[in-house]
Amino acid sequence: MPSPQEEETHSRFLGLFTTHESSIHAYVRRLVYRREDALDVMQKIAIVLWKKFDQLKADEGFRRWAFVVARYEVLAWRRDLARERERLVLSTETVELMAQETDHESEQFDLEREAVLQYCLQKLKVEQRSALEAMYQNENDTPSLAENFGRSINGFYQWIYRIRQTLSKCAQQVANDPSVPKIN
């Protein structure tokens, strides 16, 4: 049986981790090519954070600390891959550059992601939304998806890209717009 103190630590950790999980995941996802790889890296991050949780001095520092761990784990993952030549990844140099750059803006990216989920997806046409849903819902078989939406494979990809661009523009607008209602 864990002691009440250990339980308290578990509880604190879980609270902090779940709060920042989605930001950390998004950060990792920007740097790692495959979704599945990003999930693997996330597992490692979760374990490191938990193992070293007693080193965290104040809860307020969790996010900052988690990003440092995340960055380290992404780069470790990247280095491990260097041994596997077949993998399709950006160079370590580029990943490091991007890790550094994107780290500083994670809060802005969080806002934009929430804007996508909260506002922008709802503004799409039904067909655009269905296409995204089909694309991101299942292990997609793009040729048949493209056919279902009456497009060539290339045309389908371009269409998805344009929808994502629309979402991205909308997200930046909403995230930077002070008139969006805030409710406390």
Add this chain to the structure above:
Amino acid sequence: MKRENELINRYLNQEITKEEVTELDELLKNKPELRREFYQQANVVTALEEEFSSNLPNENITITQPLLFNYKLMALAACLVLGIGALSFLFYDSKSQESRDIATLVSNENAAWESSLPTTPGSTLKPGIMSLKSGVATIRFLSGAEVTLEAPSKIELETPMRGKLHAGTAVVNVPETAHGFILSTPDGYAVDHGTAFAVSVNRNGKESDFEVLDGEISLHSPGGESLFLKQNESATLGVVGIFKNNSLNSKEPLPTLPLHHKNIRIQTQGKNLSIIRNDAFEYLDRDYLMVKLDTGGKPYERRSLLNFLIGEVDWKKVKNVKLRLNLVPCGLGHRVYLPKISRFKIFALAGFADIQWGENLKWDDSPTLQSATPVGNFEIPRSQERGSIVIETPELLSFLKENNQSEYTFIITRETTEIQGSGLVHAFASDYHPEASGPSLEVFF
């Protein structure tokens, strides 16, 4: 599309070739504006993955156990002991068949649910478990098969042609399109050949009774036994196999539940309220018990207090206690700004509480958490809007018994904060709520 945008697109779609990666790498390294475009696109992709492919486990029913049973932590502990590796399915279920819609919730008749699936009528439902706590509800599978549930019951939606009744009673109507629909129970399964039939899972799942109302079904036991049942025929599936009941038309009266006269249910009788850290009482509402933890200086942190005057109770004889809350939407804040799971904690104080319940209570005048004892935790997925939350922990029971008082006060807090400001304010029905009932404490002897 410009070549460089096409490369980003192909990369994010996981369709890129080795040569193209090298080309993209070079471009990204040298072009800050292209990196910006890349981040924006990747960020949108992450949001879309989050929206459309659920990482949450199938069943996410409100947890009423103390923290040490928390599945993630159990897994973490196990992984730390056993070595890393098994964590993936717990933290990050890879996307699977879970994401398909397989049924629709047709109607709720005074229904209260506990489920991570949507519980408003008209919602489409993915595979998962739904627990009906009160009332009657009808679910239509995509095949056309319709299952009407009577509370309390628990059903697992598996595929458009298959469901499992874990507990409770249901009537299944199967149109021609869904011939072959399978309804399983813990004791076996029934294949429907175009009929209506009633099924009831009894004795903690050890027995299932089937009765054909119209048409015919076949019953199958795990041991390989099977039996055809026609209209008005009934049979029981149990550990020892299938038994056909002989009383065809002279129906036996339905078994009645044993009455628990001695058990008591106590309500707060108006003695419940919310407090807010900045004492801005206009952000509170008498109908709701609000709970929130915000970021920064936490000015909008809210807690709820409830008090039960129990009267004379011989606590020595009490075997179990349940604290019941009804989750209701209060319309404040956005659920997407919350983590996927919010965690709550309940604290208890024994004896008389010097609080003017009918009035606004200032934060600094309310009991502190340090003066109270934690007695339980629960979790609510951000997707859940309504439902009955039951706290039934050994800590709660032993606190009430050991203090041996006739009055207890509870404080409900949220442990998890929000991803950004304007996150959802959780609310439970107070005694004044127009629809849902207020908190109650059930004491079992």
